[in-house]
Amino acid sequence: MAAILYIFLLLVPSGNDTQALMYFQKGTDAYQKADYRQAIEQYELAMQQGYASVALYYNLGNSYFKTNQIGRCILNYERARTLAPRDPDVQFNLQIAQLFVVDKIVVPAPFFLFKVWSDVKSYLSSNQIGVTALLFYILTIGVIIARILIRKSSVQAFARYATSPLLILFIISAFLFVVRVNDDLSTKEAVVLVDKVAVTSSPAQDATEVFALHEGVKVRVTDSSGAFSRIALPDGKVGWLLTSTIEVL
Amino acid sequence: MMKPTENIKRLLRFRAILFSAIIWTTISSAQPLTVSMSVDKTSLALNQQLVLTIDLSGEGANSIAAPELPDMGGYLALLGSGGSSQSIQIINGRMSVQKSHTYYFMAVKEGTFQIPPIKVNYKGNSYESNSVTINITKTAAAPAPSRQQSPQSVSPEAGMGDDLFVRAIVNKRRVYQNEPVIVIYRIYTQVNVSSYGISKLPETSGFWAEDFDQGQPPTRDEILNGKKYVVADIKRVALFPTSPGNKTIGPLGIDCEVRVQSHRRTNDIFDSFFDDPFFSRTMKKSIFSKPVEVEVLPFPSEGRPASFSGVVGDFKLDANIDKLDVKTNEAVTLKIRISGTGNIKILPQPQVSIPSDFQQYEPKVTESISRQGGVISGSKTFEYVLVPRFPDEQKIRPIEFSYFDPQAGRYRTLFSPEMIIRVTKGAEDFVSVGPGLSKEEVRLVGQDIRFIKLTTPSLRSIGYRFYTSFAFVALAVFPALLLIGSIAYRNHLEKLSGNVAYARSRRANRMAMRRLSKAKGFLDEKTQKQFYAEASHALIGFAADKLNLPAAGVIATEIEEQFKHHNLDESLIMQYIQLMQVCDYQRFAPATVSKQDMENLYQQANEAIVKLEKAF
Secondary structure, eight states: OHHHHHHHHHHSOOOOOHHHHHHHHHHHHHHHTTOHHHHHHHHHHHHHTTEEOHHHHHHHHHHHHHTTOHHHHHHHHHHHHHHOTTOHHHHHHHHHHHTTOSOOOOOOOOOHHHHHHHHHHTSSOHHHHHHHHHHHHHHHHHHHHHHHHOOOHHHHHHHHHHHHHHHHHHHHHHHHHHHHHHHHHHOEEEEEOSSEEEEESSSSTTSOEEEEEETTOEEEEEEEETTEEEEEOTTSOEEEEEGGGEEEO | OOOHHHHHHHHHHHHHHHHHHHHHHHHHTOOOOEEEEEESOSEEETTOEEEEEEEEESTTTTTSOOOOOOOOTTTEEEEEEEEEEEEEEEETTEEEEEEEEEEEEEEOSOEEEEEOOOEEEETTEEEEOOOEEEEEESSTTTTOHHHHHOGGGOOHHHHHHHHEEEEEEESOSEEETTOOEEEEEEEEESSEEEEEEEEEOOOOTTEEEEEOOOOSOOEEEEEETTEEEEEEEEEEEEEEESSSEEEEEOOOEEEEEEEEOOOOSOOOHHHHHHTSGGGSEEEEEEEEOOOEEEEEEOOOSTTOOTTEEEEEEEEEEEEEESOSEEETTOOEEEEEEEEEEEOGGGOOOOBOOOOTTEEEOOOEEEEEEEOOTTSOEEEEEEEEEEEEOSOEEEEEOOOEEEEEETTTTEEEEEEOOOEEEEEEOOSSSSOOOOTTOOHHHHHHTTOOOOOOOSOOSOOEETTOOGGGSHHHHHHHHHHHHHHHHHHHHHHHHHHHHHOHHHHHHHHHHHHHHHHHHHHHHTOSSTTHHHHHHHHHHHHHHHHHHHHTOOSTTOOHHHHHHHHHHTTOOHHHHHHHHHHHHHHHHHHHSOOOOOHHHHHHHHHHHHHHHHHHHHHO
């Protein structure tokens, strides 16, 4: 059984691309010498190999911060956060970076149950919750198989006690996993990368400006039409802006 | 014992019965209903008051509602109702009921006019009153014959006609909507009014009323129609009509205390002394002003600006900003002031397009209204506090304000100049400890970001999602298959342990083959006996296992019968039985057989078992 699991884990692409790792190392060296532009260049090259990690996004965010590019800085911190939602470094630096965003979007404190729910949802990244759900799934089935096949009374007793907790854990994690996958597929978040962008009431150049957004604001992309994207803010404001002014996480 | 309250209740009930009985008997024998109309004077001057009394008496007089007043043909204007009075008399057991309604009118048109009879309906019958002819003259000369006769014996009532009245004086009768009509209520008197009080405020529905500030009104002399009056402006009000059409400003009612001197002919020295107001007696008198008709014109639709919101008058617009060079997060104040004459209260908040880079708050609105000097004027100030959040050159577009100028009869639009605010970046680079930061955020201000991560555990493909990978699907499917397999295996085990026949049947082939291979080991002339014994065992054992018969003592006929019972092929059964018999024969009465014969038998036995296994 363990051997089979091991084989499957080997099938997960770890993708330790040596080229990308080399760029990462070069970028880190440049950062340590305070050559932040060089660091950005190297980290971006690493990403162009098609590979990324929490550390790569985080370091790239730091480099952009040091060069006062707050939009790209927040974009990369947010990307790091989707991979590692509880990384304290990422959280701290993202908070610092958000101080430099001009727009302060004030959202009234949600009802505490909603807050608990969103905290629970975002405690693990979608990959982590997927692995967790799978683990509980395999354990639950393992215990059930043991009950079926092994007649030894000690094994039977253990398996009988273990089944229901494991089944409950599996159901909870599977539910969270389904919700997360659904969120992943349905919501698209983006960060404003230009100094200032006018958000208009309709997807047209001459449309009336509803409000303006500045670099570093995270928005939810809800629709697109031509060169325009429809965005929504956490405080409920919606409008259209040029898709070229934002970048999706 | 009875409680006192109950006693009283009883008494009251008894009284009520008695009373209704009396009314019932008297009404049944009452006089028929009569209606009559009377006026206090038949000849009067313009603007003088007329009191009209309608008397109802007889049967049903007290149950008839106030009669409907006839059309006065424009000669008389109704000032108000004086109410009704009722009297019930019971003489010698006969009750007579009389009810009178009093109305106050004012003469508004000269000429002779017959007040048509008043009709009332009671129990299906119609009753009519008499008609009254009145004569309205232009001057006040007519109703004064009594005064001409003897000025000394002026009766107080007669004096009220034209020596005490109130006029509503309007500055214009044709106004635009929202253009004020200034109404002055002026009291004219030739008698000594010691005090007065407003008993009825004018009805001004359809107007926005703005009272002028007024203390104790000064009195002065004025000559009207050749007579000298003491006049006082007791009330001044600006009325802003709220919608177009013909409107009526209702009458103002005033209660006056009039001093009436006791006129005596003597030229006694004491007379002048007793002429002192202190010793005179006072009389109460109610007077009403005439209602005023005003024509309210709608706003012309021609040339109406988009920013027009119904403001009428004459206005000025000022807008200024306290500083034009600011740093980010420094507050600036934009002040917009609209001043002039007109209805200040309805001045709308001007449309200000503030760039979205500014954090803006609700404006502070202050208004001051002056109600002096015959016009309503004042100003309204809107103060906006703006906090620029972003360095840029910010433009505040001209503020537009439109109003209607009733003098010129056209619209006017005012613009403020465009204002440019230069916003420069504040001292702190980016960071602003402003009101927008939470406590937690303030704690972070001035801190540097944390250092980079020097190593990365592993790189993953960008956009890699575990749940879309093959591994995920495989790990999800594989345990499910395992579970199904193990359930099937357990079922199989249960069948084996719980059903001997099934288990024997499953094992039959294996056991037979094992015995046959054992027989093969004896495939030699010398071990002929053993060979046939083993072959026999294999054949009988197989059949016994398949049929679940005890292996010992099973006989060929029984096997044959059972096989037939299972609907097996006849020839196959025959072959099998024959093989069994050959084996038995060779076991117990061995004949010389060649090795070839033994081999043939082995082959045949093998085939027969395989065929039977398939057939079962």
